[in-house]
Amino acid sequence: MIAMSEKTKPEQALIAPVSDQVEQVPDWLGGRLRRMFSDVMDEPVPDEFKALLKQLEDKERGS
Amino acid sequence: MSEDRFLDQVTALLPALRAFGRSLCGDPARADDLVQDTVLKAWTNREQFQSGSNLKAWLFTILRNCYYSELRHRKFEVEDPDGVCASQVAVSPDHDAKLHLRDLNRALQELPVDQREALILVCATGLSYEEAADVCQVAVGTIKSRIARARDRLIDLLGEDAARVAGPAAFGDADSKELSQRSGTS
Numbered sequence: 001m002i003a004m005s006e007k008t009k010p011e012q013a014l015i016a017p018v019s020d021q022v023e024q025v026p027d028w029l030g031g032r033l034r035r036m037f038s039d040v041m042d043e044p045v046p047d048e049f050k051a052l053l054k055q056l057e058d059k060e061r062g063s
Numbered sequence: 064m065s066e067d068r069f070l071d072q073v074t075a076l077l078p079a080l081r082a083f084g085r086s087l088c089g090d091p092a093r094a095d096d097l098v099q100d101t102v103l104k105a106w107t108n109r110e111q112f113q114s115g116s117n118l119k120a121w122l123f124t125i126l127r128n129c130y131y132s133e134l135r136h137r138k139f140e141v142e143d144p145d146g147v148c149a150s151q152v153a154v155s156p157d158h159d160a161k162l163h164l165r166d167l168n169r170a171l172q173e174l175p176v177d178q179r180e181a182l183i184l185v186c187a188t189g190l191s192y193e194e195a196a197d198v199c200q201v202a203v204g205t206i207k208s209r210i211a212r213a214r215d216r217l218i219d220l221l222g223e224d225a226a227r228v229a230g231p232a233a234f235g236d237a238d239s240k241e242l243s244q245r246s247g248t249s
Binding site: 060 | 186
């Protein structure tokens with residue numbers, strides 16, 4: 001398995017950078033793909049996820 | 064990595080995971096189920112994650128595995144696991160930006176899953192070719208050829224309409240302002 005080539009900090013992970021993918025895909029298509037993706041990322045995370053994370057945190061602290 | 068730190072980082076990546084899941088399966092509710100499974104599996108196997116490596120790519124790998132696992136199960140339940148019939152819905156030309164995004168999602172679901180995931184990982188999530196190859200466990204060249212096929216198919220599906228509305232450079236760094244300004248124009 002190839003080693004992961006980049007470290008990603010959480011705050012960086014939220015932003016999809018424009019990289020060399022533009023060379024392979026026309027700008028209009030790449031832009032629409034990123035827009036589609038960022039539209040979902042901009043949505044508030046449903047409460048069910050917060051509950052799940054809280055449950056895992058509590059589980060860890062309780063063990 | 065401490066447990067809290069791990070969970071903090073997973074929490075920060077939830078939006079990206081939800082977006083990746085939705086791009087893969089095209090269904091918001093199903094995507095969120097995939098993300099929940101992913102979070103649980105990641106937490107259960109958190110000892111296997113090497114601190115300092117790319118958590119986003121690791122989580123994408125888990126989500127992808129969950130998706131493929133689900134696809135295999137669905138094959139026993141439905142005759143159309145890859146959405147072949149569902150994808151026969153015509154893509155109607157419309158110049159509203161939101162509708163274009165829905166068309167893109169619909170067109171994405173017509174792609175073979177290996178092409179779809181390669182395109183999304185590199186063009187939408189911001190992973191490098193190498194990271195995408197890692198997630199899909201194939202060579203970088205395979206990712207590139209899958210993206211090329213996905214691109215050609217999408218251009219074919221979305222047609223000249225999309226390119227004409229967008230213009231040659233219009234979607235280069237599309238943001239909501241650009242799109243909202245463009246919506247309503249033809």
